[in-house]
Amino acid sequence: MSQMLLEIRNATKVYTQRGLGGRQREVIALQNFTLNIPNSPASIITIAGESGSGKTTLAQVVLGFVRLSSGQIIFNGQDMATADAKQLKDYRRDVQAVFQDPFGVFNPFYRVEHVFHAVINNFRLTPNKRENRAMIEDSLNVVGLRGEDVLRKYPHQLSGGQRQRIMMARALLIKPKLIVADEPVSMVDASLRASILDVMIRLKEEMGISFLYITHDLSTAYQIGDQIFILYQGAVAEKGSTISVIDRPHHPYVQLLVDSVPVPNPDVKWEGEIILPPEEEMRSSVHSGCRFYPRCIHRMDRCLEAQPPLYKIDDIDHQAACYLYSDKEVAAPVETHQAATR
Amino acid sequence: MTTSWNQPPVLKVRGLKVYYETPKGDVLAVDGVNFDLFKGETLGLVGESGCGKSTAAMGILQLVTPPGRVVDGEVLLEGHNLLGMSEQALRAVRWIKLALIPQGAMNSLNPTMKVSAQIKDAIIAHEGKQANKGIKPRILELLTMVGLPGRVYDLYPHELSGGMKQRVCIAMAIALNPTVIIADESTSALDVVVQRVVAQTMLKVKDALGVSMIMIGHDMGLMAQMVDRIAVMYAGKIVEIAPVKEMFAEPKHPYSQLLIESVPSLKERKPLKITEGITHDPRNPPPGCIFQLRCPFVMDICRVQPPVMRETNEGQLVACHLYPESVDGSLINVADVARNP
Numbered sequence: 139m140s141q142m143l144l145e146i147r148n149a150t151k152v153y154t155q156r157g158l159g160g161r162q163r164e165v166i167a168l169q170n171f172t173l174n175i176p177n178s179p180a181s182i183i184t185i186a187g188e189s190g191s192g193k194t195t196l197a198q199v200v201l202g203f204v205r206l207s208s209g210q211i212i213f214n215g216q217d218m219a220t221a222d223a224k225q226l227k228d229y230r231r232d233v234q235a236v237f238q239d240p241f242g243v244f245n246p247f248y249r250v251e252h253v254f255h256a257v258i259n260n261f262r263l264t265p266n267k268r269e270n271r272a273m274i275e276d277s278l279n280v281v282g283l284r285g286e287d288v289l290r291k292y293p294h295q296l297s298g299g300q301r302q303r304i305m306m307a308r309a310l311l312i313k314p315k316l317i318v319a320d321e322p323v324s325m326v327d328a329s330l331r332a333s334i335l336d337v338m339i340r341l342k343e344e345m346g347i348s349f350l351y352i353t354h355d356l357s358t359a360y361q362i363g364d365q366i367f368i369l370y371q372g373a374v375a376e377k378g379s380t381i382s383v384i385d386r387p388h389h390p391y392v393q394l395l396v397d398s399v400p401v402p403n404p405d406v407k408w409e410g411e412i413i414l415p416p417e418e419e420m421r422s423s424v425h426s427g428c429r430f431y432p433r434c435i436h437r438m439d440r441c442l443e444a445q446p447p448l449y450k451i452d453d454i455d456h457q458a459a460c461y462l463y464s465d466k467e468v469a470a471p472v473e474t475h476q477a478a479t480r
Numbered sequence: 481m482t483t484s485w486n487q488p489p490v491l492k493v494r495g496l497k498v499y500y501e502t503p504k505g506d507v508l509a510v511d512g513v514n515f516d517l518f519k520g521e522t523l524g525l526v527g528e529s530g531c532g533k534s535t536a537a538m539g540i541l542q543l544v545t546p547p548g549r550v551v552d553g554e555v556l557l558e559g560h561n562l563l564g565m566s567e568q569a570l571r572a573v574r575w576i577k578l579a580l581i582p583q584g585a586m587n588s589l590n591p592t593m594k595v596s597a598q599i600k601d602a603i604i605a606h607e608g609k610q611a612n613k614g615i616k617p618r619i620l621e622l623l624t625m626v627g628l629p630g631r632v633y634d635l636y637p638h639e640l641s642g643g644m645k646q647r648v649c650i651a652m653a654i655a656l657n658p659t660v661i662i663a664d665e666s667t668s669a670l671d672v673v674v675q676r677v678v679a680q681t682m683l684k685v686k687d688a689l690g691v692s693m694i695m696i697g698h699d700m701g702l703m704a705q706m707v708d709r710i711a712v713m714y715a716g717k718i719v720e721i722a723p724v725k726e727m728f729a730e731p732k733h734p735y736s737q738l739l740i741e742s743v744p745s746l747k748e749r750k751p752l753k754i755t756e757g758i759t760h761d762p763r764n765p766p767p768g769c770i771f772q773l774r775c776p777f778v779m780d781i782c783r784v785q786p787p788v789m790r791e792t793n794e795g796q797l798v799a800c801h802l803y804p805e806s807v808d809g810s811l812i813n814v815a816d817v818a819r820n821p
Contacts, residue, residue: 188671189642298529327528328698329742332752339752354671357701357744361752384746398676400701402743404724408705412677413627 142212143315143348144175144200144233149209151195151372167195169372171209172470175316175350180342182349184359184380187369188395193352195372197320200350201235202226231261234309238321240301244293251289253308261312277310280345281337299330306337310345317341320352335362356399360384365455368392371429374448378456388451388458391430428460436462488559489516490692491540491660496553498532498539501546505763509535509548511716514789517660522686522693524703524724526739527713530762533696534583536713537662540694541580542570558659576606579653581663586645589637595623595648596633602652622651625688627681643674647681654685661686664696679706700743704728709795712736715762715770718789722796732798734775769801777802 149171211218281303323331341347363380376389427442448457449466496513499506510532555562626647667675711721720733769782787799
């Protein structure tokens with residue numbers, strides 16, 4: 139039995155777009171993504187990047203909503219592509235999701251308790267009514283809510299922060315090992331975000347639940363995350379411990395990203411201006427070379443020849459995919475993408 | 481900075497009240513808002529969702545739709561009260577003097593019209609028909625101003641990225657050289673890098689035209705980068721107004737303190753500051769201070785008497801019983817100002 143809870147090996151997802159006149163164009167949404175989450179200790183792993191970076195594709199792959207073009211998802215030693223029905227059901231029980239929109243996930247016609255009953259019935263957690271109420275109460279208490287305050291209410295009577303905490307409580311009810319949280323705080327008010335982040339930290343520390351925290355917001359990741367992967371157009375630009383990557387970003391894209399987060403201090407203003415290249419140039423991802431080439435201020439001829447591998451930076455785990463660090467050791471060679479046909 | 485503090489304000493809002501009618505009574509969305517906006521100034525209007533900041537903007541523009549209604553107040557744009565103005569008179573003010581960049585502006589573009597046609601539409605609707613020869617260079621100049629290449633002129637919205645669409649909306653807002661621009665969460669749907677580009681574009685355009693701006697949002701980091709003064713709103717009322725430096729260095733109102741403490745930092749890890757949202761029923765606010773149910777420093781007086789705005793130090797006004805002394809002993813009484821004959 140493997141010690142890893144979840145192993146993602148060389149995950150690649152390619153979408154084929156059909157243009158006018160039958161021309162086909164391939165979009166690599168996720169390329170050669172590798173990630174290992176150990177059984178213990180639990181950790182919060184951040185996947186960050188701008189829209190179109192592939193972070194949501196990754197979440198959907200892990201949740202089983204989309205199939206990989208190539209690569210493997212291995213859960214507790216079992217490759218999910220060859221799993222049988224029971225293994226799949228166990229997987230769906232152990233891996234739970236919390237989504238971005240706390241307004242869209244509730245059915246407005248049902249009271250909040252319906253969300254919990256649906257889960258209990260589906261996984262046959264307990265047939266006993268009193269026990270089931272106690273279970274709901276316990277998981278609500280963990281996220282700082284009380285059953286009598288929320289269960290009989292309708293979704294519109296709760297704030298976005300409360301709804302998102304209820305989704306956390308719902309996930310918790312099944313005692314999962316991993317929660318995929320896709321932008322769980324981006325639609326919640328800034329002042330209420332802390333309550334959700336706090337629940338994530340407590341679930342990790344007290345219940346041993348790991349998180350795949352998908353976000354575009356580096357500052358919340360910095361506050362709660364252990365490891366971080368920063369994606370750019372489907373490929374990892376930089377990875378490592380969150381503090382190390384954000385304090386000392388090495389990839390030019392990550393440097394630009396960290397630099398662009400507005401500092402809540404009127405004395406520290408943005409320095410310099412950025413000029414974005416035309417859209418089509420940015421999106422026609424350079425298939426052979428570095429994806430960031432059109433926007434990079436350090437670009438070299440070499441960057442067009444082949445995609446840079448991840449190089450090991452100072453820290454044990456800190457790696458950046460950029461030829462500026464080609465004097466360092468290569469962490470993993472690039473596997474070139476072959477036209478996928480599955 | 482081109483802000484002129486010593487001239488009379490461009491926009492004066494006094495005692496603005498906008499209520500939403502519900503079967504169980506009115507929701508006091510905006511309940512007696514007062515502020516001034518000076519020439520060339522950017523004022524940030526911040527607060528959590530539901531505090532009334534967008535409704536206040538709609539109130540200023542006279543665009544409140546039922547079940548909402550403007551109950552009371554004055555909106556003086558260069559001395560003329562917009563409240564009670566006829567629809568026809570308002571048409572001469574909107575866009576020409578008072579432009580809006582709405583929330584999710586990039587989705588407000590018409591997908592069937594080229595960028596050029598939409599900007600032209602806005603100009604013709606307010607200035608009347610005119611020859612293409614004069615308009616084209618004008619539109620190209622507008623596009624250049626917001627940092628877009630000339631080829632955007634002939635493109636459709638779906639051919640542009642989110643940041644570019646947002647900049648087209650800025651170009652439309654400045655097309656008629658307005659006095660005041662109201663930007664409602666105009667960069668919050670964008671990626672960090674694109675947000676920075678759009679925000680910097682807005683600052684540049686604002687300085688070039690000397691226009692005044694009200695920026696509505698809840699991202700305190702962005703506010704620190706962009707505005708000159710900040711007004712903090714809570715449950716329909718402004719609880720503090722201060723120059724941006726003072727607001728960040730020494731927020732006075734307990735709610736402003738909470739807002740600023742809850743901004744996650746990229747510099748240091750600190751314990752999370754946990755708060756609840758607005759806790760009272762917006763139809764029936766408690767007597768006394770509106771923040772009393774969440775305030776860590778609540779006193780007996782807060783439960784009975786609403787605090788008035790006091791100038792605690794120059795330019796910093798706060799409505800809180802913790803600060804009973806003004807610099808010069810002056811009181812700015814919200815109720816008095818609101819009842820202007």
